[in-house]
Amino acid sequence: xxxxxxLGSLFSAIGVLLPFDFAEPLFMKRAILAMLFVxxxxxxxxxxxVHFRMAFFSDxxxxxxxxxxAIGVLLxxxxxxxxxxxxxFVAWAIVxxxxxxELSPDTVxxxxxxxxxxxxxxxxxAQKGLTRNLQAYLYGDLLAVSEAELLWMGILxxxxxxxxxLAFNKIxxxxxxxxxxxxxxxxxxxxxxxxxxxxxxxxxxxxxxVGILLVTALLVVPAAAARNVARGAxxxxxxxxxxxxxxxxxxxxxxxxxxxxxxxxxxxxAAAFFVVTALGREIIRR
Amino acid sequence: MTxxxxxxxxxxxxxxxxxxxxxxxxxxxxxxRCGEVTALVGPNGAGKTTxxxxxxxxxxxxxxxxxxxxAEHGEGVPRIxxxxxxxxxxxxxxxxxxxxxxxxxxxxxxxxxHSARSRRSARESMARVGAGHLISRPLGKLSGGELQRVLxxxxxxxxxxxxxxxxxxxxxxxxxxxxxxxxxxxxxxxSRFSLLLVSHDLSVVSRHADRVIxxxxxxxxxxxxxxxxxxxxxxxxxxxxxxxxxxxPADGHGHVHAPPAAGxxxxxxx
Numbered sequence: 257x258x259x260x261x262x263l264g265s266l267f268s269a270i271g272v273l274l275p276f277d278f279a280e281p282l283f284m285k286r287a288i289l290a291m292l293f294v295x296x297x298x299x300x301x302x303x304x305x306v307h308f309r310m311a312f313f314s315d316x317x318x319x320x321x322x323x324x325x326a327i328g329v330l331l332x333x334x335x336x337x338x339x340x341x342x343x344x345f346v347a348w349a350i351v352x353x354x355x356x357x358e359l360s361p362d363t364v365x366x367x368x369x370x371x372x373x374x375x376x377x378x379x380x381x382a383q384k385g386l387t388r389n390l391q392a393y394l395y396g397d398l399l400a401v402s403e404a405e406l407l408w409m410g411i412l413x414x415x416x417x418x419x420x421x422l423a424f425n426k427i428x429x430x431x432x433x434x435x436x437x438x439x440x441x442x443x444x445x446x447x448x449x450x451x452x453x454x455x456x457x458x459x460x461x462x463x464x465x466v467g468i469l470l471v472t473a474l475l476v477v478p479a480a481a482a483r484n485v486a487r488g489a490x491x492x493x494x495x496x497x498x499x500x501x502x503x504x505x506x507x508x509x510x511x512x513x514x515x516x517x518x519x520x521x522x523x524x525x526a527a528a529f530f531v532v533t534a535l536g537r538e539i540i541r542r
Numbered sequence: 543m544t545x546x547x548x549x550x551x552x553x554x555x556x557x558x559x560x561x562x563x564x565x566x567x568x569x570x571x572x573x574x575r576c577g578e579v580t581a582l583v584g585p586n587g588a589g590k591t592t593x594x595x596x597x598x599x600x601x602x603x604x605x606x607x608x609x610x611x612x613a614e615h616g617e618g619v620p621r622i623x624x625x626x627x628x629x630x631x632x633x634x635x636x637x638x639x640x641x642x643x644x645x646x647x648x649x650x651x652x653x654x655x656h657s658a659r660s661r662r663s664a665r666e667s668m669a670r671v672g673a674g675h676l677i678s679r680p681l682g683k684l685s686g687g688e689l690q691r692v693l694x695x696x697x698x699x700x701x702x703x704x705x706x707x708x709x710x711x712x713x714x715x716x717x718x719x720x721x722x723x724x725x726x727x728x729x730x731x732x733s734r735f736s737l738l739l740v741s742h743d744l745s746v747v748s749r750h751a752d753r754v755i756x757x758x759x760x761x762x763x764x765x766x767x768x769x770x771x772x773x774x775x776x777x778x779x780x781x782x783x784x785x786x787x788x789x790x791p792a793d794g795h796g797h798v799h800a801p802p803a804a805g806x807x808x809x810x811x812x
Contacts (some may be wrong), residue, residue, distance in 0.1 A: 288713055358561070424651035425644070432631045432642070432681075436693070438598050439624030439706070440646045483636055487680060492636035493653035 259407055263289070278512035281436040286406060287518065291504035293409035294458075294465045295474065295522075297416040299500035301458045302423065302458030302475035303482070303493050304451065304488075307431040311476050312362060313350065313452070316369040318461045318471040320346040322376025324460065325393050330379065335393070336405065346372055347456035351449050396519030398508070405464060412461050419454050427451055428489065466519030477526040478503065485535035499529045524526045549576035549609050550737060551704050551736040552597065557605035559596055560591070566592045568760050570605070573758035574704065577734040581751035581767070583742050588758045590740045591627065594706045598624060598737075609704075623697030623735070628710040629689065639692055640664050642681050646696070667695040671725050687720075694721075698729060708740045710720050714724055744771065 278284055286397030305314060321339045329337030346368060354364045380390060392400065401409075428436040430444055430514045438444050455475075462471050478500040479492070486492035514521070552574035559567040567589045574580050582590050595601045609620045641652050643664035649658040656664075668674045673691040676684065684692065697705060709721075727750065730737060741747050747754060747767065754770040756762040762779050763770055 307632060308633060421651060424653065425646070425648070427653070428637070429645045431635075432645075433626050433629050435595055435598050435600050436624055436626055436629070438600055439622050440699070442646075444600070480638075485633060486636040488636060488638045489641040489652045490655060493651075 260403070263403060263406060263449075273526065274400045276509065278509045283399050285514065286401050286403070288506055290398060290401045290406055290409055290465060291522070292501065293406070294414045294462045295478075295500040295504040296497050297409075297413045298459050298462050298474040299478040299496040300416055300420055300493070301455055302477075302479035302500075303430060303474055303496050304427045305455060306479040306483070307428060308451075310455070312365050312369075313347075313458055314455055314475050315472045316350065316372070317343050317347055318463060318468050319369060320372040320376075321393055321460060321463050321468050322390075323372045323379065324376075325390065326376050326379035326383070327408060328531055329383065336408070336464065337471055339393075339463065340457065341370075343456040343460035347452040348449065349453045355445070355448075393463060394467050394469060394472065394519055396463065396465050397520040398465050401464060404536060409461060414458060416454060416458060419450070423447060423450065466523060469478070470519055470523045473523040473526065474500070477523065477530055481526065481530040481533045484530070484537045499526065515516045547551070547729060550574060551576045552685050552738075553606075553608040553610065554597075555606040555608070555609065557593075557596060557603055558602035559601050561592070561601070567596070567603070567757075570757075570761055572755050572761060573765060574736050574738055575753065576736055578752040579730065579737045579750055580753045580755060581739050581747040582755050582757055583741055583744065583747055584762070585778070586665070586755035588779075590757055591708055593757065594624070594708055594740060595740070597706060598622065602662065607804075619704045621700055623700070623702030623705040625690070625693045625697050625707045628686075635680075635682055637681045639677050639679055639681055639684075640666070642692065643667070643696060643699075647699075663699055667699040668692070670698065670729065671695045674808070690721075694726070698733075701733060702735050704736045704738065705738075709742060709746075726772055744776070747771065 266289055267282070270279055270285050270288050274288065277287060284397035298325055304309065320343050324339035324342035325335040327333075327342060328335035331338065350368050353368075354361050357364060380387060426437070426442045426447055429440060429442055430447055434444050458475065459471050462474050466474050478496040481499050482492045486495050503526035504522055507525040508518055510516070511518040511521035512524065547691050550573045554570055554572045554574075557567060557570040558565060563567075570593065582593065584590050592601055592667060596603045597607060640656060640661065644652045644656045644660040647660040647663055665674065668677050668691075669703075671691045671694050673688065673695065675690055676692065679688075681689070681692070694707075697707075739751065741751075748771055751767045753765065755764040756770065756775055756779050757777055763775050
């Protein structure tokens with residue numbers, strides 16, 4: 257009851273703040289709220305992710321959703337649950353293997369990347385009728401987000417910010433140099449694992465919004481665009497958050513009027529922010 | 543002659559470390575004495591950086607590393623300062639020197655700004671190494687020498703009991719000689735922390751180190767600098783083609799140069 261009334265008041269707030277055609281239908285209000293939950297969480301995690309050069313890791317987790325969804329359908333559980341759980345498992349496994357081998361992180365992630373796709377495709381191809389189900393996960397299905405999923409996204413946003421409140425400084429320090437961070441008393445391994453798990457949570461949740469193929473963009477592109485305008489850590493973080501929210505809202509609006517896929521349009525707007533800020537940076541430098 | 547009883551800051555006993563099936567360090571026994579400058583020298587791939595990482599607890603190893611803390615330094619675990627040879631970080635990262643200091647001196651995320659305390663400690667620490675003007679510069683835009691000053695300033699900020707300093711090889715960074723001449727010698731004589739210096743420049747070692755540990759996957763020899771850096775030991779460590787030059791005043795501090803090959807490509811994991 258309270259959850260429903262909370263969501264209800266958030267919907268009416270959106271109606272007041274965005275008095276436009278596109279924000280009128282309830283499914284659009286849901287989509288907007290979902291994006292307002294997911295985009296800042298993705299961008300906030302994206303800033304340290306880019307710092308760590310972990311874009312490929314995030315992509316591997318995204319593609320683990322193939323298997324995650326397939327498992328869910330096989331077991332008759334909601335695919336979102338198995339997708340998140342399997343994403344967490346893969347993230348944990350990658351960190352574990354990376355720490356125990358001489359292979360480069362790229363190679364380890366590459367092995368996992370292809371394995372989870374292959375596993376997912378194998379399971380899906382054996383189950384007729386599953387391919388239709390998969391479309392929503394490949395390209396995202398923001399307009400069909402349920403209220404339960406909205407609630408989950410809201411909780412995720414709070415959890416991500418709580419985590420970053422505690423760990424942001426330490427994560428950035430590890431990103432500069434592990435040994436140096438360790439000498440400063442940072443628990444390096446614990447942070448690596450916890451950050452990988454948080455990334456996995458955000459990635460698998462954001463798949464509902466923009467899909468497996470584009471989910472890394474939601475983390476990486478706002479952070480990359482923010483780098484074009486920011487000099488210090490604070491401005492980079494807030495610029496990424498603002499660019500993510502702006503891309504989300506503008507993308508949803510544009511997709512409504514142009515009748516394009518929502519997730520793809522959101523990512524295109526974010527990419528446009530990147531291009532404009534990169535050009536602006538070049539012009540200022542001259 | 544009786545030597546004064548030295549306090550050890552660090553006692554390493556039978557330490558061995560492996561990576562990828564090969565033994566990088568085996569049966570290391572060494573003591574780092576309180577307040578002294580101990581140089582760690584050895585050829586390329588001798589395991590010098592690995593030993594520092596083992597002390598930091600960053601590489602798996604067997605054996606014992608005991609930290610001892612002199613009573614006058616107070617209770618608790620000794621603080622270790624560490625200056626890595628080089629930082630392999632993203633040079634485009636939006637992070638100023640002030641941000642870098644704040645990361646380890648304030649609880650709340652730097653995205654909410656810098657605390658007054660972290661500003662003050664950054665200013666003081668940077669002034670100490672003669673680099674106060676760098677404080678608002680982006681970390682990735684600093685030269686090798688400037689970055690090294692920042693790392694040293696940060697490592698010295700919390701008054702470490704032990705400073706692990708991995709001297710860079712390449713000519714673009716500050717050489718050990720410049721570091722000591724500029725500020726490190728003075729700071730060390732004021733604060734008397736134990737300094738473990740990985741060095742590739744035997745003339746720096748002979749001039750500034752109290753003791754030397756010669757390492758080549760195992761301990762080749764160790765002891766007081768003048769007694770340890772003998773032509774025989776250097777030849778045993780670097781091979782017989784080591785170029786040895788002895789010149790300058792006859793004060794026992796001659797210039798001894800390791801062969802040039804000893805200093806190259808040290809960075810990855812020797």
